[in-house]
Amino acid sequence: MGIKMENFILGDQNTLTFSTESIDNKEKFDYWIETVCKQLIFVDCKRHDNEPFEGTLRTNNLSNITFSEMYTVPQTFFRSKQQLAQLEEDFLIASIPLTFSVEKSINRRPIPSARGDISIFDGSREQFLFVKDSINALIIIIPKASIKHYLPCPEDFAGRVISKNTPTGFLASNYVRTIASQIGRLDPGLESPLGDNLLQLFALALANTKENANQFAPAVKYSLCLQIKRYIEANLHDPDLSPKSIADAHKVSLRYLYNVFEQEKFTVSRFIMMRRLQRSRDALANPENTHLSITAIALDHGFKDTSHFSRTFKKEFGFTAKDLREITFPKQPAHPPLRNRL
Known part of the structure; x- marks a missing residue:
């Protein structure tokens, strides 16, 4: 699988790249398992065939949110109790196909997603993820402690898909990709507020999915209430504040x-x-x-x-x-x- 630099979203500044390109063909998959899967994303994986293997993972951080882009062949990922024990904190995962629709399932439940859709996974559960198609995706790893300000019970939303065809889904998908393209070049003082904006946008997008409209209403109100309180604090000097x-x-x-x-x-x-x-x-x-x-x-x-x-x-x-x-x-x-x- 050839990967061209122009396909990458994350810039080169401060971005770590792990690739099988320079690894001997017989050792590529072993390198991928031990270096990328087990050490970086804390999963095990299994390939679907014996075709030549290629894989690249590039990663960078925005505040405490990790952005990674993965380019590799179809495979199945497993997270066991052993991998979970290595995690320092619980987190939520958002995955966005970058070039084509992807057919996948989590614990045998189908989760189809089109290019630009955002699939939500619970990174703190035992599970296996079967991906039938080649993987060309942007992956965002979010600490649950951070997103709980806007989604009080984030683990309840695993398996949801935010469609890019909804107004808020379109905004969230494009915002994520725009932020990813600027990581490494942003003023450090902007990273935390931009990360907060991302989490709020995820909450709003999930709230506007048909299946979640009632379930997410409290989270959206809570998020807006925090935003309004910050606005009030910043404008208390204004006698016309009302x-x-x-x-x-x-x-x-x-x-x-x-x-x-x-x-x-x-x-x-x-x-x-x-x-x-x-x-x-x-x-x-x-x-x-x-x-x-x-x-x-x-x-x-x-x-x-x-x-x-x-x-x-x-x-x-x-x-x-x-x-x-x-x-x-x-x-x-x-x-x-x-x-x-x-």
């Missing part, structure tokens, strides 16, 4: 915004007020802000009316902003004139 402006910024209706916050112990408006008061309290107790007046700090945190700030502050904490300042930074008593101490 449920309406938040809904507009996220292109959802007010009704849906309120629905998202039903799982919380507070409303959107209450969350805004609570965080403004907490941030104001922290600022008042910060010695670096002693030069700022209480009014200035209130205005900096989005309050339009200082009297309203004073009332809500006391109601929230049981003491006034002035009390907090005096307790935190007590005034030093003035020293009597020197002649009175002689």
Whole structure:
């Protein structure tokens, strides 16, 4: 199986390549089993025939998410308790055929996927994966601990296929391939947020598959709620921040915004007020802000009316902003004139 460089998605920078190309023909498959399968992806494998074997695996990381592209002949992969014992953490696997449709099954259950579809597997289970066709795929390995922020029970979604023909599936498939092409050239500070965006997009795409619509609704709401909270935190200084402006910024209706916050112990408006008061309290107790007046700090945190700030502050904490300042930074008593101490 000849593999040309122009077929690769991952760039060369920081990408590790493991290939049978320079290995003696009699040793190619043994090299593939021992180096690639057992050491890198923690599986065993079995070839389907005695035809000449070729295989290449290229791998790179985006934050704690591993991107690999595999080019090889049809084969069956096994993961046993022995391989599972080598894993340092549980993970989910997403696989995308890059050039053609693939006929495969996991534990004898057919999972057909077309080019660009995203198949989801649980990497922490004993299983075998039979792949009937040549493998030309992009594989994403995601720690379950990371994706649980958006999919509370990720293992329940193994065996699902995100079709590229759905709007969110199309976006997710193209986003994954775009990110893969840029790994190694990205600013390190962008890796974590881009990884989070990828996980959120996977959650949304799974939520929009017909079979998962009801099952994934809580996960999608949770993901959107986290996103909205981050937006609120970043915009507390804006006195015009409101449920309406938040809904507009996220292109959802007010009704849906309120629905998202039903799982919380507070409303959107209450969350805004609570965080403004907490941030104001922290600022008042910060010695670096002693030069700022209480009014200035209130205005900096989005309050339009200082009297309203004073009332809500006391109601929230049981003491006034002035009390907090005096307790935190007590005034030093003035020293009597020197002649009175002689």
